[in-house]
Amino acid sequence: MDMVLEADRLGKRYGSTWALRDCSLHLPAGRIAALVGPNGAGKSTLLHLAVGLLKPDAGAVRVFGRSPYGDTEGLADIGFVAQDTPLYRDFTAAELVIAGGKLNKRWDGALARTRLAQLGIPPDRPVGKLSGGQRAQVALALALAKQPRLLLLDEPVASLDPLARREFLQSLMGSVAESGTTVLLSSHLLADLERVCDYLIVLNASQVQLTGAVDDLVAEHRQLVGPRHDGGAIGGVAAVVRASHTDRQSTLLVRTDGPVTDPAWTVREVSLEDVVLAYLADGTTQTKHSEWGVPA
Amino acid sequence: MIWLTWRQHRKQAFYTLLGFVVLAAVLVPIGLSMRSTFADLGLAECIRPVALSEAAVQTCDAGFRRFSDQYDSLNLVAVLLITLPVLVGLFWGAPLVAREVEQGTHRFVWTQGVGRTRWALVKFGLVGTAAVLLAACYGLGMSWWVEPLTQAAHEGRLGMIVFDLQGVVPIGYTLFAVALGVSAGTVWKRMLPAMGITLAGFIGVRAAVEILARPHYQPARTQTFPIEGDGIPELSRGDWVLSMGIRNADGTMVAENARIQCPPGGKGPDGRACGSELGLDPGAYNWQLYQPADRFWLFQWIETGIFVALAALLLYFAIRRVRRIA
Numbered sequence: 368m369d370m371v372l373e374a375d376r377l378g379k380r381y382g383s384t385w386a387l388r389d390c391s392l393h394l395p396a397g398r399i400a401a402l403v404g405p406n407g408a409g410k411s412t413l414l415h416l417a418v419g420l421l422k423p424d425a426g427a428v429r430v431f432g433r434s435p436y437g438d439t440e441g442l443a444d445i446g447f448v449a450q451d452t453p454l455y456r457d458f459t460a461a462e463l464v465i466a467g468g469k470l471n472k473r474w475d476g477a478l479a480r481t482r483l484a485q486l487g488i489p490p491d492r493p494v495g496k497l498s499g500g501q502r503a504q505v506a507l508a509l510a511l512a513k514q515p516r517l518l519l520l521d522e523p524v525a526s527l528d529p530l531a532r533r534e535f536l537q538s539l540m541g542s543v544a545e546s547g548t549t550v551l552l553s554s555h556l557l558a559d560l561e562r563v564c565d566y567l568i569v570l571n572a573s574q575v576q577l578t579g580a581v582d583d584l585v586a587e588h589r590q591l592v593g594p595r596h597d598g599g600a601i602g603g604v605a606a607v608v609r610a611s612h613t614d615r616q617s618t619l620l621v622r623t624d625g626p627v628t629d630p631a632w633t634v635r636e637v638s639l640e641d642v643v644l645a646y647l648a649d650g651t652t653q654t655k656h657s658e659w660g661v662p663a
Numbered sequence: 664m665i666w667l668t669w670r671q672h673r674k675q676a677f678y679t680l681l682g683f684v685v686l687a688a689v690l691v692p693i694g695l696s697m698r699s700t701f702a703d704l705g706l707a708e709c710i711r712p713v714a715l716s717e718a719a720v721q722t723c724d725a726g727f728r729r730f731s732d733q734y735d736s737l738n739l740v741a742v743l744l745i746t747l748p749v750l751v752g753l754f755w756g757a758p759l760v761a762r763e764v765e766q767g768t769h770r771f772v773w774t775q776g777v778g779r780t781r782w783a784l785v786k787f788g789l790v791g792t793a794a795v796l797l798a799a800c801y802g803l804g805m806s807w808w809v810e811p812l813t814q815a816a817h818e819g820r821l822g823m824i825v826f827d828l829q830g831v832v833p834i835g836y837t838l839f840a841v842a843l844g845v846s847a848g849t850v851w852k853r854m855l856p857a858m859g860i861t862l863a864g865f866i867g868v869r870a871a872v873e874i875l876a877r878p879h880y881q882p883a884r885t886q887t888f889p890i891e892g893d894g895i896p897e898l899s900r901g902d903w904v905l906s907m908g909i910r911n912a913d914g915t916m917v918a919e920n921a922r923i924q925c926p927p928g929g930k931g932p933d934g935r936a937c938g939s940e941l942g943l944d945p946g947a948y949n950w951q952l953y954q955p956a957d958r959f960w961l962f963q964w965i966e967t968g969i970f971v972a973l974a975a976l977l978l979y980f981a982i983r984r985v986r987r988i989a
Contacts, residue, residue, distance in 0.1 A: 418774050420989040437986070439778035447774040453767030455671065462670060469666050470775035506771075513776070 369396040371431060371517050371549045372417055378425030379412050386412040388573045390426070394551060394566065398580075399543070401560035402553035403643060404570035410553040411450060413570065414521045417551070418447045430517060443473055446515030446548075450522045452506035456495025460488055460505050467509050479512035486538070500531030504538065511542055518543065520552035524559050536563050557643050567639070569646050576646040581639055588642045591619045593632040603627040609645040620645040664777060664785040672790070675755065679797070687804065694808040697734055701811040704730055710814050710900060730815045737812060738824070745827045747801060748836035749865045751794055756844020757857040759790060760981070764852040764988060783985045787978055791841060798837035805829045819901025820959045823873065830963040835970030840865050842974035842981070849984035872969060878905050880965045883952045890938055890947055891925050901956030909938070912946030922949045 372394035379387045387409040394400055402410050415421040416428050419435030419442065427434065433441045454463060460483055468474045483490065486504050494502055503523055510518060520539075524532040540563055543550055551568075554560050567584060569577040577584070588608070591601070596610065596617035605624040610617060620641065621627075627634050701707065709715070709723035760783075763769040773779040806829035813825045820826060827836070843864050848857040883905055890909065908919040918941055925937035938947060954962070 415770075415989045420770060420773065422987070437778070439776065439781070442774060442778070443776050445774070447770070449767060449770035449774075451767060453771050455768055455771075456766070457674075458670070466667050466670070467775065469664065470772070470777045472776050474776075509771075 370394065371396045371398075372428070372551065374413070374416075374426065374428045376426035377413075377416060377423055377428050379409075379416060379421055380424045385573050387416070387570075388425075390570075390573075390575050392568055392575050392578045394549065394568075396549050397547055398549055398566040399540070399564045400549070400551045400566035400568060401557065401564035402551055402568045402570060403557050403560065404553075404555065404576075405647065406555050408555075408570045409573045410555075410570055411521050414447070414519050414551070414553060417517075418442075418445055418519055443471065443513065444516045446510035446513045446518040448503075448506045448510050448518075448520045448523055451526060452499075452503045452523070454494050454502060454506055454509075457493050459491050460494055460497075461490035463494065463505060463509060464512065467512055471513055473514055475512045475514055478514075479508040482508040482511065482538075482542070498531075499526050500528070500535065503527060503531070503535055507535070507539060514546070515548060518548050518550045518552075520550065522553055522555070524554065532559060536560075539563070557640055561639055567643070569643055571647050577642070584642055585637065585639055587623055588637050588645075589621055589623050589627060590635040590637050590641065591617075591621055591627065591632040592635070593617060593629075601627065601632065602629055608642075609648055664782065665789065667772075668786055668789045672755075676793070679751075679755075683797070683800070690804070690808055693737070693740075694811075697737070697808075697811045700730060700733060701814070706730060706811075706815065727815050730811075734812060734815070741809060741812065741824055741828055744805065745824060748798065748833055749840045749862060751797065751837050752840025752842075752844040752861050752865060753858045755790055755794060756841035757848050757861050758854050759786060759845045759848060760985060760988075761848030761852055761854045761857040764848075765854055769988060779985055780982060783982045787845060787981070790845075791838060791974075791978070794837045794841045795834055798834040801837075802828075802830055802833040805833065814900075817900065818903055819956050821901065821903035821954055821956060821962065826877075826959075826962070827869075827873070830960070831967045832963055832970070835967035835974070836869070838974040839868070839970040839977070842977035843868075846977045846981040846984065849981045849988065852988065868973070872966065876969070877962065877966060878954070880962050881954065881958055883954055885950065885952050887948045887950050890923050890943065890949055891927050901959075903954040903956070905952045905954065907949070907951035909941070909943065909947055910950045911944050912948075916950075917942055917947065922951075924949075 370393050372392075374390050374392050377387060377390040378385060390409070390413065402413065404410050412421065416423055417430055417435060419438055422436045429435075430441060431444055435441055435445070455466075458466065461480075464476050464479045464483075467479070468476050480490075483505065486501070488497065488501050488504060494505055497505065503526075507520075507523070510520075523539075524535055527535060536559075539550070539552075552560060552564075565581050567577065567579065567581050568575065591604075594617065595612055595615055596619060601621070603623050603625040604619075604621045604627060606622045607619050608622060609620045612618075620637065704726040706723065706726050708719070709726065715723065760769075763772065769779075772782060809825050809828050813820050813822070816822060816825070820829070826832070840861065844857065844861040847860040847864065848854070851857045851860060906919070907922060909917050909921055909923060911917055923938050923941075936945065937943075
């Protein structure tokens with residue numbers, strides 16, 4: 368399979384803290400991938416490494432087989448919308464489209480103008496005076512005008528109201544569907560992206576917790592409810608992701624490698640959100656109790 | 664890139680030009696009136712390097728005094744004017760990178776098809792060129808404006824403040840201020856801290872160079888003359904006196920910042936030898952250390968060179984830093 372983005376034991380450190388560590392993942396071409404994780408999990412760091420803003424401190428990242436840091440030519444294939452969609456606030460949308468044309472060799476200004484016209488965005492107002500949703504649309508139009516093969520969006524909908532979120536994602540899907548662009552978009556809320564993505568990368572505490580196609584992930588995870596479990600092996604279960612116990616009963620979220628036939632367990636299908644939450648719950652207590660001076 | 668730079672900075676450029684025009688509108692009439700007074704008092708004759716008669720010297724001194732009475736307060740204006748280069752550094756240099764990073768727009772512009780090294784080179788280059796042009800105009804204008812004030816003052820063009828205002832040094836200062844602002848912005852990445860550091864750094868370096876380095880660009884000359892004589896040998900106008908005093912025959916400094924002159928064979932009121940109440944032995948002499956006035960342009964180029972070199976170093980550093988900002 369054609370890999371658009373590959374990371375191999377990728378790491379980035381700020382001072383002595385690792386923002387991203389031992390991150391290995393592959394993003395196949397043509398996917399709409401969601402990068403999900405709580406705030407501070409390293410999502411932005413990963414995207415900045417992928418677009419060449421940051422230089423890796425360990426391991427390697429490759430986009431279309433090239434190392435992105437300092438690679439100006441490679442930038443032409445990557446569209447990037449940074450968090451909070453930063454744009455020159457005193458520029459009008461029309462001026463930003465001109466600026467994009469001056470800054471890129473491959474640039475479809477007509478595409479950007481058509482999009483913005485369809486969305487009803489005024490061409491002659493400074494983008495700082497547009498609404499958050501409109502500004503995000505301008506940023507997206509600018510990224511799409513580069514005709515990128517990979518589109519990276521860092522928390523594109525975080526600051527938008529629910530209606531604007533839906534509109535933004537709809538217009539994004541509409542435009543990448545025909546071009547076959549691979550998209551990687553991050554969010555701290557899975558719910559934002561669940562409807563649009565078909566591939567998932569879960570990042571938590573600077574490490575990759577889970578990665579794979581959404582269908583596969585849903586298919587291979589199950590919830591088991593049964594008598595209190597003491598940690599022994601269960602037939603058909605590859606790993607227990609998360610377990611919660613009462614006095615008599617255990618509820619397990621497991622990754623399966625075959626059908627669970629043990630009649631002691633009631634097997635239930637899980638939603639994508641259940642899976643993600645189970646992986647995120649693992650290792651969320653990062654802050655040391657001793658730092659707060661309270662017992663663990 | 665050039666279009667983008669112009670679009671981003673055109674408002675700033677407009678206000679800078681406006682400020683320049685206002686400044687010129689204030690200073691040009693003052694300069695003209697200074698020059699006409701200078702001519703009316705006949706001072707042009709006094710600064711010629713020819714020996715003047717006793718009467719002419721008297722007239723000249725009176726003229727200089729009248730001129731100084733009228734225009735001395737302008738030296739204060741001159742002090743204000745030497746702050747202009749640092750303003751360019753604060754408002755053009757410091758925001759160049761810091762503003763982009765503060766508003767996050769560096770993530771937009773550095774992920775387009777132009778690499779950030781090229782971005783930095785074009786931006787620094789264009790803003791630097793604009794600053795040099797501005798500084799060259801300022802230097803020329805100031806040379807014209809301050810000329811009568813300088814000629815009326817005894818220390819001449821090499822004197823503190825007036826040296827800093829005119830000639831080519833403003834180019835060095837302005838370029839340095841811009842470079843300092845830019846690189847402060849790549850380190851602190853916020854406008855206000857970057858501006859603060861630029862201000863502090865600029866004052867610090869300027870003061871250090873002015874006080875510690877400038878007097879030693881060339882070995883200073885010494886001049887000695889006896890304490891008994893017909894008159895103090897007049898230094899040529901415009902020499903920059905670094906220090907002076909009275910020394911004994913063996914070279915020990917007896918009185919700093921002083922000079923005395925007694926008529927030949929003159930005695931003090933109590934009949935003792937000239938200067939003996941100061942502790943002077945026979946054979947004591949007046950001494951002074953100075954930089955001759957004709958070194959003005961040499962000193963200008965040396966000082967400009969120092970600041971241009973510092974600016975180049977800082978810009979190199981800034982470009983290196985830009986590659987590490989995310």
